[in-house]
Amino acid sequence: MAEPLIRLKSVSKSYGGVPALTDVDFHCEPGLVHAILGENGAGKSTLMKLLAGVIQPDAGEIVLSGATTRLASPREAARHGIVCMFQELSLMPHLSVGDNIVISAPQTRFGLLNRAAYTEARAILDGIGAAGISLAARASELSLAERQLVEIAKALFRKPRLLILDEATSALTNELVQTVFNVLRDLKRRGVAILFISHRMHEVDAIAGRISVFRNGRHIDTFDVGRRSAKEVIDLMIGRSLEELFPPRPGAPADQTPVVLDISNLDWNGQLRHVSMHVRKGEIVGLGGLDGQGQQHLMHAVFGVLRKVSGRVQVNGRETSGVLPSQAKRSGIGLALVPEDRKTEGLILDMSVAENLRLAALSSAPFGILGFDRKSDARIRQLIDRLALTYRSLDAPVATLSGGNQQKVVLAKWLALSPKCLLLMDPTRGIDLPTKAQIYRLLRELAGEGLAVVLQSTDYEELVHLCDRVYVFYNGEIVRELSGNVLTPNALIAASMNVPASAGAHA
Amino acid sequence: MSLLRRHRSLAITIAALAVLFATFIAIHPRGFSTYVLTIWFNQGALLGLAAIAQFFVVLVRGVDLSVGPTIALTNVAASYLLVGSPEGIALGIVAVVALGALCGLANGVAVVYGRVQPIVATLTTASMISGLALLLRPTPGGSIDETLSDALTYDFHGVPASAILLAVVLLALYVPLRRSPLGLRMYAIGSSEQSAYMTGVRVGQVKLLAYGASGVFAALTGLYVSMVTLTGDPGIGPAYTLNSIAAVVLGGVALSGGVGSPLGAVVGALILKTISSLMFFSGLPPLAQPFFEGLVLAVAIALGAFGVFHVRNRLELFR
Numbered sequence: 109m110a111e112p113l114i115r116l117k118s119v120s121k122s123y124g125g126v127p128a129l130t131d132v133d134f135h136c137e138p139g140l141v142h143a144i145l146g147e148n149g150a151g152k153s154t155l156m157k158l159l160a161g162v163i164q165p166d167a168g169e170i171v172l173s174g175a176t177t178r179l180a181s182p183r184e185a186a187r188h189g190i191v192c193m194f195q196e197l198s199l200m201p202h203l204s205v206g207d208n209i210v211i212s213a214p215q216t217r218f219g220l221l222n223r224a225a226y227t228e229a230r231a232i233l234d235g236i237g238a239a240g241i242s243l244a245a246r247a248s249e250l251s252l253a254e255r256q257l258v259e260i261a262k263a264l265f266r267k268p269r270l271l272i273l274d275e276a277t278s279a280l281t282n283e284l285v286q287t288v289f290n291v292l293r294d295l296k297r298r299g300v301a302i303l304f305i306s307h308r309m310h311e312v313d314a315i316a317g318r319i320s321v322f323r324n325g326r327h328i329d330t331f332d333v334g335r336r337s338a339k340e341v342i343d344l345m346i347g348r349s350l351e352e353l354f355p356p357r358p359g360a361p362a363d364q365t366p367v368v369l370d371i372s373n374l375d376w377n378g379q380l381r382h383v384s385m386h387v388r389k390g391e392i393v394g395l396g397g398l399d400g401q402g403q404q405h406l407m408h409a410v411f412g413v414l415r416k417v418s419g420r421v422q423v424n425g426r427e428t429s430g431v432l433p434s435q436a437k438r439s440g441i442g443l444a445l446v447p448e449d450r451k452t453e454g455l456i457l458d459m460s461v462a463e464n465l466r467l468a469a470l471s472s473a474p475f476g477i478l479g480f481d482r483k484s485d486a487r488i489r490q491l492i493d494r495l496a497l498t499y500r501s502l503d504a505p506v507a508t509l510s511g512g513n514q515q516k517v518v519l520a521k522w523l524a525l526s527p528k529c530l531l532l533m534d535p536t537r538g539i540d541l542p543t544k545a546q547i548y549r550l551l552r553e554l555a556g557e558g559l560a561v562v563l564q565s566t567d568y569e570e571l572v573h574l575c576d577r578v579y580v581f582y583n584g585e586i587v588r589e590l591s592g593n594v595l596t597p598n599a600l601i602a603a604s605m606n607v608p609a610s611a612g613a614h615a
Numbered sequence: 616m617s618l619l620r621r622h623r624s625l626a627i628t629i630a631a632l633a634v635l636f637a638t639f640i641a642i643h644p645r646g647f648s649t650y651v652l653t654i655w656f657n658q659g660a661l662l663g664l665a666a667i668a669q670f671f672v673v674l675v676r677g678v679d680l681s682v683g684p685t686i687a688l689t690n691v692a693a694s695y696l697l698v699g700s701p702e703g704i705a706l707g708i709v710a711v712v713a714l715g716a717l718c719g720l721a722n723g724v725a726v727v728y729g730r731v732q733p734i735v736a737t738l739t740t741a742s743m744i745s746g747l748a749l750l751l752r753p754t755p756g757g758s759i760d761e762t763l764s765d766a767l768t769y770d771f772h773g774v775p776a777s778a779i780l781l782a783v784v785l786l787a788l789y790v791p792l793r794r795s796p797l798g799l800r801m802y803a804i805g806s807s808e809q810s811a812y813m814t815g816v817r818v819g820q821v822k823l824l825a826y827g828a829s830g831v832f833a834a835l836t837g838l839y840v841s842m843v844t845l846t847g848d849p850g851i852g853p854a855y856t857l858n859s860i861a862a863v864v865l866g867g868v869a870l871s872g873g874v875g876s877p878l879g880a881v882v883g884a885l886i887l888k889t890i891s892s893l894m895f896f897s898g899l900p901p902l903a904q905p906f907f908e909g910l911v912l913a914v915a916i917a918l919g920a921f922g923v924f925h926v927r928n929r930l931e932l933f934r
Contacts, residue, residue: 162813183815198813200806202873207799212814214796221794262814413929 111173113138113270113301114159114190119168121154126510126540128154130325132168136270141292141302143316143333147345147567151325152305156274159303160192161185186212189269193259193276199247205233205258206243213266232261237287252400253279260288264295271295272303277311278398282605289315308601309338321345324541342597346569353545354573355552360592361388361576366424368529368560371410374419380405381584383419387529387560392551394575395564397604402584403564404448407531410562411445412436423529437468442528444468446518446535448564454518455506461517462502465492468521491520496546512543519547529560536570548574568600582606624867628882635889642896653775655892657768657843659885660777664839665855666862666880667784668832673863674805675825676872677726677733681741682833682859683852685718688748689837694757694847697838704760712834718744719830723823741856748849755848764842780839781881788877801825805872861912862887887912 112135121129129151136142146152157163158170161179169176172188179185182192199208209229215222226243233241238257247255256279263271271292277285292302292315306312312319313333320330321344328344336344346353365388374383380402387393395403409417412431421428423441436443447454455464465488495516499509506517515535522530532551536544551574555561565571571578577591580603588603590596639655640647665682672679689711696707718740725736767776792798800821803811812818840851866883868875890911894904 181815182813183817186815192813194813198810200803200810200814200873202806203799203803207802211796211799211803211816214799216796219795220790221796221799408928415929 111138112136112171113173115171116155116158117169117171119158119165119170121158121163121165123511126512127325129158129165132325132327134320134327134330136301136303138269138299138301139296140318141296141304141316143304143306143312143319144322145312145319145341145345146322147569150322150345152322153274154325155322156192156194156272156303156305159185159190159270159272160194161190162192186266186268189267190272191263191266191268191270192272192274193263194274198262199255199258201246201248203247204243205241205245205247205250206230208247208258209233209243209262209265212262229261229265232264233257236260236264236291237284253281253284256280257284257288264291268300270301270303272305274305275399276304277306277308279400285311308605309341353541353548353569355549357552357576358556361391365389365391368424369410369562370420370422370425371406372420374406374409374417374421376405376409376414376417379584380409380417383584383586385579385586385589387562389558389560390555391577392555392561392563392575394571394578395562395581396568396571396578396590396600397581397587399566401581401604403581404533405584406581407445407533407562407564410436411443411531437522437525437527439526442526443531444522444525444527444529445531446522446533448533448537450511450514450518455514457507458505460503461499461506461509464506464517465502465521465524468525487526488520488524491523495520495550510540512539515539515547516543519550523554527559529562530554532561532563534565534567535563536565536567568597568604571595572597572600580604625876625879625882628865628867628879628886632882632886632889635886635893639889639893639896642893644896649770649773649775653768653770653777655888656775656777656781658892659881659888660781661836661839661843662855662858662862662884662888663781663881664784664832664836665859666866666884667788667877668829668836669859669863670868670875670877670880671801671825671829671832672722672733672737673860673868673870674801674872674875675822676805676808677822677826678737678860678870679722679826679829680734680737680856681718681722681744682829682836683854683856684741684744684748685715685830685833685852686837686840686855687849687852688718688744688751689715689834690840690844690851691748691752691757691847691849693838693841694752694759697759697763697841699760704763708838711838712831715830715832715834715837716827717830719826719828719833720823722830723826726826727819727822741852745849745852748852752847752849755846755850757847759841759845761845764845767839767842777839784835785878785881792877797821797824802873805869805874807873858884858887865912865915 115135116132119129119132120127132155144152144155158165161182161184164178164180170179171177177188179188179190206226206229210221210225215225230243233239236257238254238261241250241254241257247258250258256276260276277288280288296302304312304316316333318330318332319341321328321341323345367386368389369387371386372384374380383402383406395406397403405414408414410421412433412435417429423443426441428436428441431441435441456467497516497520498513506514509517519535536547551561563575572595577589578595578600579586580588580590580600582604587606590599590603640651643651645651665686668682669679692714693707693711696710697704722737722740725731725740726733729736767780769776771779792801800811800816803814803816804818804821808818836855841847862884863875863880864870864883865886866875866879866881868880891904891908894907899907
């Protein structure tokens, strides 16, 4: 066994009292591709950020080649040869591709940038199958897949000893993934340690030599690839019976159940293409697929955030094309959108819990004066009880709540309007399991009361076990609709990658 | 061709300057002469240097309200120091530039280490620096070495010295900004501070240097004011602050950071100066001139903001 390159010794990290990593022991060795598996919120990204020097552990230590080291910043980590490829976090949009790559490890001659560095950047891009990307192109002009390739090239340019790839290939086609994998295998042969995070099990099988499973901020197990079946691995990731987490499904609604949200032939900016779907009263409908395939845009289009959308959207038989968010939420239409990023789009962090709760319902206050609206205040109280919101005081800033409770506030804020159709964008991302379970139960109850729920999620367990039906997006289109018996993780993963269902069977 | 496309907005700005300059010459009572050109360039160089000072701070996503006061303070300091022997004058110039750098670094420290918003930090220092200038010289006065002044404000064989000065400054800036790691890092920070940090850029240090560079160019402006006016005047600050911001905006330097060049800033400054000269000769009542200058600026900025109409996602309008 090779000497570990980096070792974590009982490392813990928590955010605002909510533990993200608890007492983690972990190590990785040179010349090995080590896959990290876990659900959303299992602590994978916290682990990466610790290794990359973005955050520091609250307790425990990081040992690098035998010496305890403090990684105070990404710069520090890079100096030790630890390079992390985050998902599109490190490209400067106004800089050229060449500058973006070269700036990570500038080589100078007489104080000026050495042109040879750009030649090298070109060679790296060519090597990972990105020969079509010009060094002179601006990063902001690139597609998602191209940006990912540039990110990979940028990481390779720094000649890492430990390369961390966080969902590095999520937007790439199969051929490109294979090209990138060949480069990774070459790095592995040269003794580079690689940490590989992916949701795609077949990619993990193809490239990784060892797997570590994380769950709930804890390191559960580490084993060589092939030692456990796919089912065993998934059981380890989830760690409990699904019945405990997800409420039972009542069965498909009858055909004559009225359609609440009816979308036909929606197009937008080349990023949504001929999208048609419907949601019935009392249904929970999932929007699945890899990240950024158009699901989020669809939500925004329905809620009136996007301009120049063509196609037809009807809510309860009423045409709503061209409405603004401020109109969409009115009781006449009754849409509510729980946005993806609760910190910037869902909440005003410095304002109190009570103020945030009242925000969406402001226009229903009589004479525009707050405090007189006993009816909506009463409803908000009711919701707080129902959501089991944990808070110290309603007057405390929302920022002091834990992530799960913040998400409950966002939900309560919109539910106070008594919407008819609830659009949710990844509502349980980064939330602990008990809170997740509470939110799932609440959504099922609300659906039972006649609410139509649209749930966009990157967590396929959630889609498979909570939703009645799932529309799978790929490249701006709905490629498949799954329900009943065919709504399985395998089918979902296969559809997400737009391959026939059988090809995803080993996932 | 792709070069033109990439620099389209700069090309448009330069074309606008050419049209304005032609109009200016056409209505100027004395027509085109070395004298008119020299005066025009001297005026332009003053604001051009101030615009470069503003450019450095705007590049790293800030705004500097103390550019004008720093110009005033360094102008006042120069009116004490730029007399006597050549060695003494040289030393005086060094001292004045150092004073400017110090003002810029003070802003930088407040922004980087104090985590104060740039507009607040520089508003505070602007007030302090103005106060210092007034303490040093309550009313305009002092004197400047005339040989040096003549050399820098007349012409060499028909080419205005100020034009040569600007060209030298722009050339000297091009290489470090576009071809050195430091310049690249400044653009990187302006483009996305978070990404730059993730890439391993020392964000604080580089920002500090940008503020320092701003101070140096404010001092160079102050020195050139001294050459043109031959006095020290503590009251010249406010106009420079506002006009330098207007100039960078006109010159295509994005207030959101990461975009633009010193050349753009200087062209913006020349446009602004030409417009006010046009007003002067157009026979408009002098009191109405600020209104029209503002109007022209508003139209220029509105044209620059046309991109907003192409935004397809309303959320991007808030970014």
